[in-house]
Amino acid sequence: MARKERSAPRRGAFQGEDRRTLIAGNWKMNLTHLEAIGLVQKLAFSVPEAVLDTAEVVVLPPFTALRSVQTLVTGDKLPVGYGAQDLSVHDSGAYTGEVSGGMLAALACQYVTVGHSERRAMHHEDDAVVAAKAQAALRHGIVPIVCVGEGLDVRRAGEHVAFCTSQLDASLEGLTAEQIGGGGPDGAPIVIAYEPVWAIGTGEVATPEDAQEVCGALRARLAERFGPETAASVRILYGGSVKAASTAGILAGPDIDGALVGGASLDADEFAQICRIAADGS
Numbered sequence: 001m002a003r004k005e006r007s008a009p010r011r012g013a014f015q016g017e018d019r020r021t022l023i024a025g026n027w028k029m030n031l032t033h034l035e036a037i038g039l040v041q042k043l044a045f046s047v048p049e050a051v052l053d054t055a056e057v058v059v060l061p062p063f064t065a066l067r068s069v070q071t072l073v074t075g076d077k078l079p080v081g082y083g084a085q086d087l088s089v090h091d092s093g094a095y096t097g098e099v100s101g102g103m104l105a106a107l108a109c110q111y112v113t114v115g116h117s118e119r120r121a122m123h124h125e126d127d128a129v130v131a132a133k134a135q136a137a138l139r140h141g142i143v144p145i146v147c148v149g150e151g152l153d154v155r156r157a158g159e160h161v162a163f164c165t166s167q168l169d170a171s172l173e174g175l176t177a178e179q180i181g182g183g184g185p186d187g188a189p190i191v192i193a194y195e196p197v198w199a200i201g202t203g204e205v206a207t208p209e210d211a212q213e214v215c216g217a218l219r220a221r222l223a224e225r226f227g228p229e230t231a232a233s234v235r236i237l238y239g240g241s242v243k244a245a246s247t248a249g250i251l252a253g254p255d256i257d258g259a260l261v262g263g264a265s266l267d268a269d270e271f272a273q274i275c276r277i278a279a280d281g282s
């Protein structure tokens with residue numbers, strides 16, 4: 001999907017010229033390829049075309065559904081983007097069970113999440129692996145959505161800002177300002193997602209103030225390390241129990257450029273409603 005200027009830019013500490021609102025649905029380990037086809041078809045009906053002038057809508061199905069989603073999206077020219085939930089740090093070889101960036105690029109994936117807290121916690125992916133995965137994505141012309149977020153203990157200790165900014169630092173280790181601000185296809189910047197672990201799948205969404213506090217700090221950190229222009233170009237998403245009812249409040253944050261939606265992205269009506277609200281900017 002072509003990147004466009006926001007129709008109604010919001011003012012923030014660093015106002016990007018091209019931070020088009022991005023709503024990405026992370027399906028996690030849900031839906032067979034047949035069910036995926038059904039959901040994308042339903043989405044194509046439910047998301048009004050006008051929404052797509054302002055917001056970019058992307059789905060992140062499991063690997064097994066990517067080919068079906070690609071066929072549907074390209075065959076019917078649906079204005080929905082798609083990507084994967086993970087990729088290998090390696091490009092090819094004896095890595096049983098792994099899927100490479102080249103394989104995803106061959107399916108025309110535009111995005112891939114790296115460093116999701118579920119992979120960090122359950123698959124023992126550390127910051128170095130996350131940074132290597134971001135590099136692997138960029139090598140193959142795929143925009144990494146680099147996820148960071150604190151657990152409940154860190155939040156309760158009031159250390160969430162320091163935790164997330166240092167997790168961001170380590171997860172971007174070795175990446176250059178050029179890669180961060182324009183290493184994707186057609187010079188697209190990478191995407192960051194702030195997903196507090198305590199808000200994922202719990203129904204406990206961060207308050208708009210909590211979400212903005214961390215997203216603002218992440219952008220400030222990017223500015224310190226890579227310069228204000230690069231920081232201004234990067235889209236920062238919030239994720240964690242986003243529903244239609246919480247979307248407007250969350251997206252009001254000047255440093256929040258969209259949402260990474262889990263459970264609610266499996267319900268076409270709810271996801272379409274989130275996209276509508278995101279596009280209206282209300």
Ligand SMILES: O=C(CO)COP(=O)(O)O
Pocket residue numbers: 026116195199200201202203239240241242260261262263264
């Ligand atoms: O992990 C998430 C998206 O990547 C958020 O999941 P939920 O929206 O289900 O809380």
